[in-house]
Amino acid sequence: MKRKISSSGLADAIRELKEAKLPDLKERWRALYQSELPHRIRRNLLIRALAYRMQEQALGGLTPTIRRLLAKVAADASARRSIKIPPQRSLKPGAVLLREWHGTRHQVLVRDGGVVFNGKTYKSLSQVAYRITGTKWSGPRFFGLRTDHREQTDAAI
Numbered sequence: 001m002k003r004k005i006s007s008s009g010l011a012d013a014i015r016e017l018k019e020a021k022l023p024d025l026k027e028r029w030r031a032l033y034q035s036e037l038p039h040r041i042r043r044n045l046l047i048r049a050l051a052y053r054m055q056e057q058a059l060g061g062l063t064p065t066i067r068r069l070l071a072k073v074a075a076d077a078s079a080r081r082s083i084k085i086p087p088q089r090s091l092k093p094g095a096v097l098l099r100e101w102h103g104t105r106h107q108v109l110v111r112d113g114g115v116v117f118n119g120k121t122y123k124s125l126s127q128v129a130y131r132i133t134g135t136k137w138s139g140p141r142f143f144g145l146r147t148d149h150r151e152q153t154d155a156a157i
Contacts, residue, residue, distance in 0.1 A: 010058045014051045025050065032057075097125075097143045101132050108143070 017025065025046055029037045032053040037046070062070070069085065076083045091097075095110040108128055109116040117128045125139025133142070140146045 010054060013054055017047045017050055091145075097145075099132070099143050106132055 017028070020028070022043070025043070026037050028050055029035075029046065032050060041049075073083050073085070091110045093110055093112050097108040097110070097115075099106045099108075106117070106128075108125065111121065114121045114123045115125055115128055116122075117131065122128050122131075125143055125145075126137060127139070129137035129139045129142035138146065
C-alpha cells in the first residue's frame with residue numbers, strides 16, 4: 001500500500017482518509033511511518049498525522065533551519081530554560097535596500113523572482129554582495145538584515 005502521492009492528488013487522498021475504516025487507516029500508518037500505530041490514538045489525530053505525512057511526502061518537509069529551531073526550542077523546554085527565538089526579517093517585493101560600501105551608495109530592489117541591482121536581476125542578496133565587494137558575503141548580513149548572533153537581542157516566548 002506504499003504509494004507516493006502527487007501534489008495534484010493530495011486533496012483527494014486526504015478527503016479519502018475521513019471516509020476510511022480504522023483497519024485501512026492503520027495500514028496507511030504502517031506504510032507512511034514504517035512503524036506500528038501508537039496505542040490509544042484517536043481517529044481525529046490519526047487522520048491529521050496521516051494527512052501531514054502525505055503532505056510532507058508530496059510537497060516537502062520542514063527545512064533544516066526550521067528543524068534546528070524546533071530542536072533548540074524542545075531542548076530549552078525540556079531543560080526548563082526560557083525559550084528564545086531570534087526575530088526573522090522578511091523582505092516583501094518592492095522593498096529597497098541601501099548600502100554604502102567604500103564611499104559608494106548601492107541600491108537593491110526586491111522583486112518576486114529575486115533582487116535587482118544595477119538593472120540586472122540576481123537570485124540572492126549574496127550574489128549582489130559578491131558583485132559589490134568581490135568576496136563572498138552573506139547577503140542578508142551585508143545589507144544589515146542579520147547581525148552576529150552575539151549582537152542580537154533574543155525575543156523570548
